[in-house]
Amino acid sequence: MGNPIKNVAVVGGSGNLGRAAVSELVDAGFTVTVLTREGSTATFPARVVSKAVDYTSVGSLTSALEGQDALVSTIATVAIAAQKPLVDAAVAAGVRRIIPSEFGINTRFLGKEPIGTILQGKIQTLNYIHEKSKQNPLFTWTGVSTGLFFDWGLPHGSIGLDKATKTATIYDSGDEPYQASNLPHIGKAIAAILKHPEVTTNRYISIASFNPTQNQVLALAEKLTGEKWTVDHLPSSEQQKIGSEKLSKGDYSAFSNFLKKRVYGDGAGLAVSGPDNALDLLGLEEDDLEKSLREWLAE
Template sequence: MVKIAIAGGSGQVGREVIDALVATKKHEIVILSRNVKSAIGDNSSGITWRAVDYDNKNSLVEGLQGIHTVLSFIQLLADPQNTAQKNLIDAAIAAGVKRFAPSEWGSASAIDMPWWSGKDEIKEYLKKVNENGKVLEYILFQPGLFLEYLAAPYKTAKHLEPLGTMIDFQNRRAIVVEGHDAIMTYTTVKDVATIVARAVDLDVEWPVAGGISGNRVPISELLKIGEKVRGQAFTVEKVKLEDLEKGVLTASWTLAASHPSVAQDQIEKMMKVVLIGTLLSSAKGAWDVSDAFNQIVPDFKFTQIENFLAEVWEGKP
């Protein structure tokens, strides 16, 4: 049993992981909260809350006393200068925390995805704190895209909300980059949460590369699966890489659903940015994550993409 602190635990992915950790009945879970009123005990489920000020390192050091592992789910759009995460890392070191997982939970690279640019900055920050000798063991959990997003608009996880992508199963359509059959990684959030719960139990040192590869498929194969489970071919629109590089989207449609962290008056602009960024980054290999964690837990059976999608879309109009 170890004591685990969760930063950003009210978020969708964080809550999925918390549920998986609670289900093991092995660990004491501490949720760090900015809201003092929320910082109340809930020992019946093995969860306690601690009020912290992410702008105050001393507050964070106090909140991390006795913590073995920190899992961060801090929303990057709410921390544009990465102040909260940098302070959390510094405090973890000062408090003697052994393991740290920054707010990754996506692609192997943030190239052409400005909303995630903070991830690269945090990676460099973590490298720097260990440059003169290891003071903090850390891992980059990277599961690619959540497979549940291909079920949009249907909700198929307890906490993760549906989000549209460039492959739209509901409307049987897709946007692809001309000349690029991008490799995509899709992993269910449930599998990710289960893997994280297993990772916490590992006695071996965590690898920095924490790729979690549930399903690794080229776009062309995903479209074949889509045709099979949806009963007809998808309408595929091709866009040019050079247009996307200029911020020009020539497709006839864009994303609809947005993350709750996006301000209402910014949704339309953000959805275009996200779609362009996802298309560009996919063409440049950002979503082809490693299978590093698959090799650490070779017995784990990941949810298979075709089975998942067939079950979701069976009988759907």
């Protein structure tokens, strides 16, 4: 890669993951510029520069990316298809590494699954980046799958715990390990990729803060609260059905139903432990599951 990466532009820097990424990049010593929409009122830490851009204009994006070594996109799934002008601008501005908005489930193995219909924007963007990097070897990429956003998902219900009612929703047996990452952990991984770009050049990697089962998470919640929780047992196949009905009506909230089936269903096989977990490659360690739960319960 030659020179180290110093200047990093972030897209989606005011979102949940974006804020964690900006914070960890600043802590790691990078000079960070956040690209924002015209008229955005988002605020950022003191050392962070923000530049207003027109996301539909390659010219506007190219001038904003001049002098940037890397571009990190954390934009939400609904806006993913808008990444194409960003990719073109990054190439034109001489950006050397792009980390597109993959973060979540690994989109490289979705085949004909209905969840893949919803994630076409991600799939096509990475395919497009791959083509661009073949045409221009100086333009490189790293894709990162993180599994569920664990710390974000606890209050938002996607981990299946409701602390107000001490209720847990468990899909199938509850014994299937699943890939999950805390937002600061993902931010640290992004910084580590850019600190060691040579080991992650044109690679799709998977990381996890931990790979718990639903039953392990519930047992810890019960231990930490000193109470038995009420458990709703549901079949994951039902979630697939609900998702398919929603999708047939163009309702993209089907994603959360498909996700539950994909991640929690018995035999899913999506945990990333041992050599599959790229933390060693990045010089990072797993998070503490019990500590993550304790912090949420104390909020």
